[in-house]
Amino acid sequence: MPPSKAELRASILSARRAVTADMRSAEGDALRKHLAELARPEHTVCAYAPVGSEPGSPAMLDALIAGGVRVLLPVARDDDAGAPLPLNWGEYRGELVAARFGLLEPPEPWLPAAAIGTAAMVVVPALAVARDGVRLGRGAGFYDRSLGLADPEALLVAMVRDDEVVDHLPGEPHDVPMTHALTPGRGLVPLGRH
Template sequence: MRAAILSARRAVPDAVRRAEADHLRRHLAGLAGAGDTVCAYVPVGSEPGSVAMLDDLVDGGARVLLPVARVDEAGHPLPLSWGEYRGDLVAARFGLREPPAPHLPAETVASASTVVIPALAVDRIGNRLGRGAGFYDRTLAMAGPTTRLVAMVRDDELVQALPADPHDVPMTHALTPGNGLVELG
């Protein structure tokens, strides 16, 4: 399933990808206000979104935190740390870009009103299909009880049903270019 979704994403023409990113940018800007903390991500490859969406959040007065992925000595994923986005990014492990140090502990996710999570797909009850490493599942359990957990996907990646494991943290919402914020569950 992951391979099929990634292949379909790579086949999306650049003009369509840019248009979708612009729609997502406008939808996301409406989810946060001045003083809100939003945990988001920097899209890589064919992931939906753009760095411009982060800039809009900051310009609107939101505090934007971006994930910092690390592994332990055995190579197992650790819960995500967070770096405050102020417009500059540095190259990081796994082909990612992240804010420069200092970084905040994983528990900082509890201060966020909204966490925007990359996903390959999400279903109508909130099951998220990620890349399979487990960074987000280890982190999202620390989010506050009223935090919006928003999977950002393309319109056709909001599906009826996905497999789920007991450790998977369900999403509360999906954000798609055509439908905006969709409540799940």
């Protein structure tokens, strides 16, 4: 029987915690370089501020800005019943504040969820991504509610470690497939029909 999503998440998080600080730094530097090469001046990129063992580094956000890219970062909020809402977005200008769930986000003002539709590329945190584009996230559902608002021509990029691009992951009907993965060693990897 294949592992459940919960088992996959636990296994990947455990492996990420075992990565040395030097390796994490080297991978973060490689991801920063790849991302800076992909983004174009005057484009908008929706990205995220990595926390804990997530791939990447805040330096990748600064490199995008230095390259003339407008960077939007997610702002996660729930409705009154505690259900995840589509992500709002804040423009990154070099400042981050502590937020719920241990995340970092830009200070207000924030843009509505539809702002994702202005991005040429949406860089999404992931625990793993399958070659068909199925992404394994942490399970809260914020991105599931947001990615459908992205421009259909935008690159949807799951940022993962090299060994986190896998052959198969369990998917759900509401999953929006990633078009690409970005890994430290392989750079941009086309997924699915791409």
